[in-house]
Amino acid sequence: MRIFLFGAGYSARVFARLANKKADFIGGTTRDTTKFATLEAEGITPFLFLGSHTSQEIEDALETVTHLVISTSPAKSGDPVIGVFGDTIRRHMPKLQWIGYLSTVGVYGDHGGAWVDEGTPCHPVSVRSTERAEAEAAWQALADARRVPLAILRLSGIYGPGRNAFINLSNGTARRLNKTGQVFNRIHVDDIARALLFLGENNQGGIFNITDDEPAPPQDVVAYAAELMGIEPPEEADFETAQLTPMARSFYGENKRVSNKRIKELGFTFRYPDYGTAFAAMWRDGSWK
Incomplete structure (x- = not known):
């Protein structure tokens, strides 16, 4: 695998540490050049991406990438990665096999304490969750056009070290x-990383609630x-x-209350x-x- 992380933040970095032994290359973006040394120490080749301008270095790296992970926040104007690199992903990534998008269970909205699962319609309440739902749709359209599987991981409250x-x-x-x-x-960050690797290694697409049982x-x-x-x-x-x-x-x-049954049906076990x-x-x- 050759992996590229748009948004090498908390969850993506834990995933990178887990995937490091199985990947030939892991690149990742940050908005802060002072974080370059930390990312390099963790086996991630760092790239600067401010969300608004393209980068020839990133364009070049994407040419050989097989697995793309998106862990950036959308904005009112849409998803920043699609906004800047959408055409590159559609047309100029010949090796691309799979896309993983980290979203949130917030897209379901309020259900008065009732259970929801991956088949529950989305009725987001907050602006940020509405933007997430719109970003999910944009990534699905891009993946469909590209004919590669897209895994949307809807995360609950993240905790860990x-x-x-x-x-x-x-x-x-x-x-x-x-x-x-x-x-x-809630969800431990290690299980986010493990779910990403599980879905990526199997080139598995679909919507998956990555959340605990309680x-x-x-x-x-x-x-x-x-x-x-x-x-x-x-x-x-x-x-x-x-x-x-x-x-x-x-x-x-x-x-x-959020069910995680779909990824379990594929054989994944939460740690x-x-x-x-x-x-x-x-x-x-x-x-x-």
Whole structure:
């Protein structure tokens, strides 16, 4: 495989580390040249992409790429990768075999706590989720025109090393907001990476919810992390009266339980099927830091 990552961020970098031994080349974009050395140390050839201008270096790299992973945020004007490199992907990537697009379960919108699966129609609520749904459609149209499989990975709340309730409890930012009936699914970043590699190696297309098996109230997750740390959790606070940014409050405007059955039907097994399994392992081996 020769892999190119548009958006070599948190999830894509974990995927790159997993895929490194199986890939002949992994390139990845960043908007910050100061991150070049870190990416190189992780086996990723870095490229600068600001989302608005083409790059001959990227054009040249794409000529031999077999697997394309998109982990960038869309904008009001559309998907930035398609906007700049859409024609290149359509016409000038002779080796391309597969595209993976990292999206969000936010595209389903609010379902009042009911279960959704990959066949559930999308009714996004927030602007950012609407843009994601539009980007999914744009990538599907491009993949259909190119006649290559597109895997759309709809991710739930991402956690892993450096991004979890242990960190928030340690730095004093953890909160236990209680909104009656509210649940969220979550996903460990290692399972995102494993799902990407599984789908990419098999050139598998389709829509896949990459999420755990246990939608749970967010305050319970913080309490469990505190229990593992041997400390008292913060007191519960009522969501309705809590002081929150509009962005933070908007997350609680969507309530659903997300099924991951489709990728399991292909034979994929989640390493961390619930937050309890993951948090116990992270605390035991110190990988939460």
